[in-house]
Amino acid sequence: MTNMTIQKQVFVQELLNWFRENKRDLPWRKHKNPYYIWISEIMLQQTRVDTVIPYFENFIDKFPTIETLADAPEDDVLKAWEGLGYYSRARNLHSAVKEVKASYGSVVPDSPKDISSLKGVGPYTAGAVLSIAYDKPEPAVDGNVMRVLSRYFLIQEDITKVSTRTSMEKIIREIIPHDAASDFNQGLMELGALVCSPKSPKCLTCPVREHCEARLNGIEESLPIKKKAKPPKVEQRLVALIEGIGVNKGKILIRQRPDKGLLAGMWELPHYIADNQSTNWMGSDELNEDYVIDQYALETGIELRNGHYMFDINHVFSHIFWDMKVYRFKENHSLIEKDLIQRESGYHYAWISLQEVDQYVFPNVFLRIFKQV
Structure with a gap:
């Protein structure tokens, strides 16, 4: 067994053990409802978890089913979203839910092709819903995940490049456990959010620190590599x-x-x-x-x-x-x-x-x- 194989196996097992013992009690984790998980993932884009929680709870209280959201006037949807910002997310979600009602019998699609065809559903959202709600072994690569993978596997490529994201999705497809895809992807996200933070990562408490190549090389804080965005x-x-x-x-x-x-x-x-x-x-x-x-x-x-x-x-x-x-x-x-x-x-x-x-x-x-x- 090669060192790389051992590195990947340890990563998977230690990550799963850590997540199951330390996962946060978040409202969208109390069920496997793909509609609720979808809403949470859209809200969490560019928004902090603590900010999202009350909005999520209010939103599903107003629109508890796909039908209620699909049939709601746009102004009511935007009012429930008011304060979260990036309002195109709400409009796209509203449009996509109408499509789910019309074309999929109000059931969120469970295939990559179908769910990716919905408005506002990109590769990350599709992978998150499919893996978390349906336990399908699909990658869900967001900023937290890219940071963890960059450091653990010493990936020194610009994470703003499509090719870098593609290579990380390939790694996940190789190691994601088919019987625990939901916990694995959520564990990756959670590790990046709570431990493998952008600045001053908590390496001493990290469950996968033993084989983390960035830590072993002393460059954990310089990864991931990301091209600076133009100032607004x-x-x-x-x-x-x-x-x-x-x-x-x-x-x-x-x-x-x-x-x-x-x-x-x-x-x-x-x-x-x-x-x-x-x-x-x-x-x-x-x-x-x-x-x-x-x-x-x-x-x-x-x-x-x-x-x-x-x-x-x-x-x-x-x-x-x-x-x-x-x-x-x-x-x-x-x-x-x-x-x-x-x-x-x-x-x-x-x-x-x-x-x-x-x-x-x-x-x-x-x-x-x-x-x-």
């Missing part, structure tokens, strides 16, 4: 909290984003990207509210008065950084919703009270603004 583009945006007068007294103006693109269909406070002239004073104490008023009249046709600066706030998307300044205004003359719809193509406007905010789906950054108001 910075956009300086001017946000208006517009208070109504006349028929709109006691209300604020909100608008709905177009049906396509970033944050599609969600509601927000009116805002626009500052041009070069405004950025000259964006960082200074001499904030020119008159300039903002003029820009809103130019951009939207909405006439404002009594403007004053309130506070700064920011929000990071995967590729854009919104650096935002929030202003408070009153409308200059009473406007009705019909007038507003005609004023800016692609947006629908509405006047609402702050007590009605919960009835609309807002990106998290605007919920944070409302909390500060």
Whole structure:
């Protein structure tokens, strides 16, 4: 028996033993319901476990079956997702569940080909659902898994490359136990989350440390190798909290984003990207509210008065950084919703009270603004 064979066998057995003794008590682990596991895996993409737990529990309470989610209006789905971010995940899940209801009798497919055909289901999600829910020996390679494999097998290739992921999937297919695929894949994820952390890995408590090549070579903290992503583009945006007068007294103006693109269909406070002239004073104490008023009249046709600066706030998307300044205004003359719809193509406007905010789906950054108001 070669050293490599021993290394792989020890890895599998020690990982399984460790996971079965140390696995966290997570709500999606209390059953083998593939629908619930699917939801949890989508929510866990780019989101911490502690953050996901209450959202998951609320989501399955509102949509306990594939049929209830498939039949729900999109606004209800997005409202249940509100605050998790990356809303395309929710839209794709909603679309895919409709397909499962229509084409698979409301049963999550258990074949790689069928489940991978669903919208928003990539190789990792497909492997996670198939292995965890159906115990099929399919690889599920996420960031945690790539970190563990890079260190244990001393894989010094850029993990952002497709070829590196493919080679790791090949390794897993070679060693994954066909009678314990669920525990094995979850064990890999758990090890990466709790022990084999990105910084200061807990090697002394690691169940597979004896044959970990990165540890033996003293380079565990330099792996995995990952090409640095481009920093997000910075956009300086001017946000208006517009208070109504006349028929709109006691209300604020909100608008709905177009049906396509970033944050599609969600509601927000009116805002626009500052041009070069405004950025000259964006960082200074001499904030020119008159300039903002003029820009809103130019951009939207909405006439404002009594403007004053309130506070700064920011929000990071995967590729854009919104650096935002929030202003408070009153409308200059009473406007009705019909007038507003005609004023800016692609947006629908509405006047609402702050007590009605919960009835609309807002990106998290605007919920944070409302909390500060």
